[in-house]
Amino acid sequence: MDGDVSGDAPQGERCRSSGPLCQHSSVRFMVIEHFRHGAGPVYERANERGRMLPDGLRYVDSWVVADQGFDRCFQLMETDDPSLFDEWIARWSDIATFEVLPVITSSEAAHRAAAINSDDAGGS
Helix, strand or coil, X not given: CCCCCCCCCCCCCECCCCCCCCCCCCEEEEEEEEEECEHHHHHHHHHHHCCCCCCCEEEEEEEECCCCCCXXXXXXXXXXXXXXXXXXXXXXXXXXXXXXXXXXXXXXHHHHHHHHHHHHHHCC
């Protein structure tokens, strides 16, 4: 399901903040969605029913591969409870497959890598 299926997301489902990411302390996840039968069925369902997110699973933004098939979507989502993905995926699994990966920002990765390198250098 694409993040902008019918313009703006239904009220309360899209994270609103002044920055590029939500202001929640939740863990961020990149959801890679592969449309089983093309984008049509996904867009139709999303237009009819919305994102169908369980409470506690927050949509941030999404991007669709810009080729003729529009067959993959990358969604940034947040939650404190990763098990909520099971409920959400069950609502869409007949028309899409999903890969859910915890992600951090590049700056956070650089900070963590520097800390690891610093620890390694100090322990030698």
